[in-house]
Amino acid sequence: MSHSxxxxxxxxxxxxxxxxxxxxxxxxxxxxxVAEGEFISLIGHSGCGKSTVLNIVAGLMxxxxxxxxxxxxxxxxxxxxxxxxxxNHSLMPWLSAYQNVELAVRQVFRKSMTRQQRRDWVIxxxxxxxxxxxxxxxxxxxxxxxxxxxxxxxxxxxxxxVLLMDEPFGALDALTRAHLQDSLxxxxxxxxxxxxxxTHDVDEAVLxxxxxxxxxxxxxxxxxxxxxxxxERPRDRVALADCAEYNRCRQSVLxxxxxKQQKVTPMPRKTGEARGTQEDAPSASGAVNA
Amino acid sequence: MQQAAxxxxxxxxxxxxxxxxxxxxAIRAVSMPVLGVLAFLLLWQMAAQNVTTSLGSLPGxxxxxxxxxxxxxxxxxxxxxxxxxxxxxxxRNAEILARNPDAEVRIRPYSGKETFxxxxxxxxxxxxxxxxxxxxxxxxxxxxxGLNRYLYEAVNPVIQVFKPVSPLAWLPIVTLVVSxxxxxxxxxxxxxxxTSMVTVSLCSLWPxxxxxxxxxxAVSQDLRNVSQVLRLGxxxxxxxxxxxxxxxxxxxxxxxxxxxxxxVLIAAEMLAQSPGLGKFVWDEFxxxxxxxxxxxxxxxxxxxxxxxxxxxxxxxxxRLLSWDRASATH
Numbered sequence: 001m002s003h004s005x006x007x008x009x010x011x012x013x014x015x016x017x018x019x020x021x022x023x024x025x026x027x028x029x030x031x032x033x034v035a036e037g038e039f040i041s042l043i044g045h046s047g048c049g050k051s052t053v054l055n056i057v058a059g060l061m062x063x064x065x066x067x068x069x070x071x072x073x074x075x076x077x078x079x080x081x082x083x084x085x086x087x088n089h090s091l092m093p094w095l096s097a098y099q100n101v102e103l104a105v106r107q108v109f110r111k112s113m114t115r116q117q118r119r120d121w122v123i124x125x126x127x128x129x130x131x132x133x134x135x136x137x138x139x140x141x142x143x144x145x146x147x148x149x150x151x152x153x154x155x156x157x158x159x160x161x162v163l164l165m166d167e168p169f170g171a172l173d174a175l176t177r178a179h180l181q182d183s184l185x186x187x188x189x190x191x192x193x194x195x196x197x198x199t200h201d202v203d204e205a206v207l208x209x210x211x212x213x214x215x216x217x218x219x220x221x222x223x224x225x226x227x228x229x230x231x232e233r234p235r236d237r238v239a240l241a242d243c244a245e246y247n248r249c250r251q252s253v254l255x256x257x258x259x260k261q262q263k264v265t266p267m268p269r270k271t272g273e274a275r276g277t278q279e280d281a282p283s284a285s286g287a288v289n290a
Numbered sequence: 291m292q293q294a295a296x297x298x299x300x301x302x303x304x305x306x307x308x309x310x311x312x313x314x315x316a317i318r319a320v321s322m323p324v325l326g327v328l329a330f331l332l333l334w335q336m337a338a339q340n341v342t343t344s345l346g347s348l349p350g351x352x353x354x355x356x357x358x359x360x361x362x363x364x365x366x367x368x369x370x371x372x373x374x375x376x377x378x379x380x381x382r383n384a385e386i387l388a389r390n391p392d393a394e395v396r397i398r399p400y401s402g403k404e405t406f407x408x409x410x411x412x413x414x415x416x417x418x419x420x421x422x423x424x425x426x427x428x429x430x431x432x433x434x435x436g437l438n439r440y441l442y443e444a445v446n447p448v449i450q451v452f453k454p455v456s457p458l459a460w461l462p463i464v465t466l467v468v469s470x471x472x473x474x475x476x477x478x479x480x481x482x483x484x485t486s487m488v489t490v491s492l493c494s495l496w497p498x499x500x501x502x503x504x505x506x507x508a509v510s511q512d513l514r515n516v517s518q519v520l521r522l523g524x525x526x527x528x529x530x531x532x533x534x535x536x537x538x539x540x541x542x543x544x545x546x547x548x549x550x551x552x553x554v555l556i557a558a559e560m561l562a563q564s565p566g567l568g569k570f571v572w573d574e575f576x577x578x579x580x581x582x583x584x585x586x587x588x589x590x591x592x593x594x595x596x597x598x599x600x601x602x603x604x605x606x607x608x609r610l611l612s613w614d615r616a617s618a619t620h
Binding site: 058059060077078079080082083084086088090092093094095103104107108136138158 | 298510512513515516518519520521522526530531534535537613614
């Protein structure tokens with residue numbers, strides 16, 4: 001995937017946070033070139049700075065070294081051309097599904113669309129994520145998966161150049177997650193959007209991505225390996241279970257995470273901590289024992 | 291569509307109010323408070339007989355009830371007299387006009403004494419004006435201060451110092467300031483009204499201010515991120531994100547403020563001698579007739595009931611206006 005001029009480029013990005021008596025280096029020398037329409041997954045152990053990378057691309061954080069270019073222009077602040085789907089949906093709880101998407105659409109297409117066009121565009125995007133039936137429902141009346149769909153609709157409705165997703169399906173149950181993954185693949189094929197997604201889930205990464213960016217452990221985390229996933233699209237999760245190429249990809253991500261970058265646990269485990277560590281560890285859901 | 295949504299919200303609201311209705315539940319919900327009130331009345335009756343003051347023994351519930359009836363009768367009496375007075379003038383004016391069609395006639399308003407009911411209405415007028423003034427100051431100020439951490443750090447000590455100040459301390463200052471500055475010829479509203487209203491505002495704006503600041507401060511980082519990604523302008527951000535987010539906290543503050551406003555008002559009216567329930571209580575105390583104690587107790591109970599109604603009213607308003615109904619309980 002080497003283009004002469006990349007769509008999105010991170011060059012020697014570093015991030016340091018001031019702490020007592022010095023600087024804590026969270027990220028060091030992150031380099032990544034993303035082509036248009038590419039689906040990238042960021043995977044790594046907790047605390048490796050995946051979210052920091054995403055926030056830098058989103059413009060919510062400024063890198064202390066290096067920088068991020070989108071279509072040749074430096075990212076300096078957040079903006080709707082880099083829409084973010086947040087982990088916990090981040091919908092306005094006092095607005096209906098329709099109004100939540102409308103807030104974004106009105107802001108982005110205030111000048112370029114008529115009222116009727118904006119209305120149609122809001123409904124179109126909600127229908128794209130199969131939420132056309134719940135336009136007037138407020139977030140507290142929707143299930144977790146439905147909220148996340150509305151969050152995705154809101155991001156898509158901004159017609160972003162890059163769609164950034166921070167563990168979009170992390171808080172969902174396995175069935176809902178699978179369903180949304182299929183929806184996302186479908187939408188991405190249709191719109192050919194560029195996506196950067198953070199995930200903890202190895203299967204999710206392999207299923208959805210064109211490339212998987214694996215990050216080393218912090219502090220001073222960086223990109224460890226980048227894996228091409230040369231699987232044909234459209235991909236079918238059931239058929240892929242027996243696909244040798246799919247399993248090779250899975251294997252190589254697992255071996256990176258659990259052999260090369262095994263998370264060091266400095267303290268002896270107490271029973272009370274078991275839950276936290278389980279949540280934090282990247283999971284290979286499904287056939288990991290098979 | 292907006293209208294339809296509002297209608298649905300109101301019907302939803304009604305349904306929620308009616309949900310969980312069962313005969314047994316209703317019986318219990320009614321019987322326990324009734325028993326409580328009866329027990330209280332009994333204790334009151336027994337205790338009152340044993341307390342003797344310079345104005346005779348404390349009146350029991352029956353005596354107070356009788357005084358309530360008297361006060362109501364007084365009110366009707368005054369109203370009748372006022373109507374007669376106006377009627378009399380009209381007749382006289384008609385006579386004058388009959389004799390001389392060019393004569394200038396006018397009707398003078400009736401200036402009888404203010405009855406208990408009039409005092410209640412005056413008090414309500416004052417408390418609402420004071421509360422409104424306090425809210426109009428506290429909510430915008432709270433939003434501005436809540437949005438800026440430095441401003442908050444600067445303003446916070448001032449708030450903490452003035453928050454616990456009693457109305458009795460403010461009153462002399464407010465009285466002097468109002469006398470000095472409010473010097474209009476033939477004023478529309480009396481000086482005493484302005485004094486008690488300003489005192490009410492000064493004492494009741496703090497809970498709204500503090501809660502608005504807290505509510506604005508507590509806007510989740512996620513929603514602020516969304517606002518940033520959307521590049522919402524400052525006013526859109528405040529109007530569409532900050533304000534709705536803070537509404538539940540603001541309402542909590544408003545309810546506290548209204549409660550304080552009502553309590554402060556009685557004290558302020560008493561001291562400032564501005565018309566209202568406080569003045570009524572004070573006048574009855576000075577009057578010192580055998581009926582005074584009963585009348586003061588009627589006032590005490592009415593003050594309590596109105597306070598309760600004001601609080602419930604705010605709660606209803608909160609349930610109707612706030613998106614977060616979960617926060618609108620009790």
